[in-house]
Amino acid sequence: MxxxxxxxxxxxxxxxxxxxxxxxxxxETLDYGYQKQLESLQNVKKGIADVVTAKKRLQMxxxxxxxxxxxxxxxxxxxxxxxxxDLARQxxxxxxxxxxxxQSLDTQVAQLEDQQTKLVESEKKLRAKVEAFRTKKEVIKAxxxxxxxxxxxxxxxxxxxxQMADVGLAMQRAVDKTENMKARADAVxxxxxxxxxxxxTQLGEGxxxxxxxxxxxxxxVNVDDELSKMKAELGAxxxxxxxxxxxxxxxxxxxAPAETPAPTEEGQGS
Amino acid sequence: MIVRIATEGQYNVDDAVTDQLNxxxxxxxxxVDAGDAAGFQSAYDALLAIVRDNGTELGDDDLAESGLxxxxxxxxxxxxxxxxxxxxxxxx
Numbered sequence: 146m147x148x149x150x151x152x153x154x155x156x157x158x159x160x161x162x163x164x165x166x167x168x169x170x171x172x173e174t175l176d177y178g179y180q181k182q183l184e185s186l187q188n189v190k191k192g193i194a195d196v197v198t199a200k201k202r203l204q205m206x207x208x209x210x211x212x213x214x215x216x217x218x219x220x221x222x223x224x225x226x227x228x229x230x231d232l233a234r235q236x237x238x239x240x241x242x243x244x245x246x247x248q249s250l251d252t253q254v255a256q257l258e259d260q261q262t263k264l265v266e267s268e269k270k271l272r273a274k275v276e277a278f279r280t281k282k283e284v285i286k287a288x289x290x291x292x293x294x295x296x297x298x299x300x301x302x303x304x305x306x307x308q309m310a311d312v313g314l315a316m317q318r319a320v321d322k323t324e325n326m327k328a329r330a331d332a333v334x335x336x337x338x339x340x341x342x343x344x345x346t347q348l349g350e351g352x353x354x355x356x357x358x359x360x361x362x363x364x365x366v367n368v369d370d371e372l373s374k375m376k377a378e379l380g381a382x383x384x385x386x387x388x389x390x391x392x393x394x395x396x397x398x399x400x401a402p403a404e405t406p407a408p409t410e411e412g413q414g415s
Numbered sequence: 416m417i418v419r420i421a422t423e424g425q426y427n428v429d430d431a432v433t434d435q436l437n438x439x440x441x442x443x444x445x446x447v448d449a450g451d452a453a454g455f456q457s458a459y460d461a462l463l464a465i466v467r468d469n470g471t472e473l474g475d476d477d478l479a480e481s482g483l484x485x486x487x488x489x490x491x492x493x494x495x496x497x498x499x500x501x502x503x504x505x506x507x
Contacts, residue, residue, distance in 0.1 A: 315421075
């Protein structure tokens with residue numbers, strides 16, 4: 146070989162040769178290698194199917210979260226219309242939390258989608274290689290069947306054997322990747338299933354722990370924004386039907402009689 | 416000379432590129448020895464680029480023996496380090 150002093154590139158080659166040296170009967174080795182390839186190809190396919198399943202699970206959870214977001218939004222609107230600003234604020238806070246979760250879930254799903262596409266692509270390539278290998282090995286076996294050709298068969302088999310080892314390596318790596326992806330997706334799905342996000346979807350009392358207060362600090366601004374937007378919408382949409390929300394200006398809104406849930410202008414309620 | 420990029424395919428590369436390959440190969444080894452992950456990544460990408468840019472890809476059914484076999488393109492730094500110390504990509 147023309148001056149291949151590079152250590153890095155020669156290490157793999159040495160390994161391949163070592164694998165081949167151990168082969169006693171080249172023809173048998175080729176057949177066995179082909180069987181192994183078929184099995185591995187099945188594993189790659191199964192791996193991809195697992196990833197698809199895991200992705201679907203995440204998508205379903207994402208859909209569920211989306212529904213909760215819509216529900217919370219409606220609840221906030223109702224609460225605000227009923228003059229219960231505190232409750233509306235709570236709902237919006239939860240909505241903010243859910244939206245953050247939703248975003249990270251969607252990112253995960255998109256990543257899985259992307260990797261899945263790549264895996265399907267490489268599975269296709271591998272299938273073509275396995276098919277080529279099958280044809281080639283039959284040619285080699287037919288060409289050299291006599292005992293005198295044993296030496297030459299090993300020579301011819303070196304290239305095929307190299308391909309065999311390489312396809313094996315490619316399959317191994319593809320399967321590793323699917324397992325990795327599935328594990329990651331499952332971990333996220335389990336977190337969700339364990340109810341990590343569940344409490345966020347319940348509109349109720351909700352504890353005033355430190356966690357919560359810290360969160361309020363960050364979501365507070367967003368919630369204030371949304372609250373005033375909702376107020377403006379409600380005010381404009383109902384044509385002054387909701388007197389306590391008439392002005393979006395923060396100080397003015399505070400003086401609204403928030404404790405009466407059903408404001409009546411004509412005393413219809415009593 | 417035929418060069419294989421493992422899990423990718425074989426390329427027919429002009430022998431004149433051999434020196435370039437050797438040089439690039441040495442840089443990869445240096446980066447691995449120095450524990451330089453970022454350096455390894457760029458050096459390895461450069462090595463692969465030499466093969467891809469200067470070689471003609473062989474078909475799937477052209478199963479010739481390679482003069483040189485490079486590890487897979489998605490080789491991690493940890494795997495690269497193992498090439499020299501542990502079992503490498505293909506355990507015995």
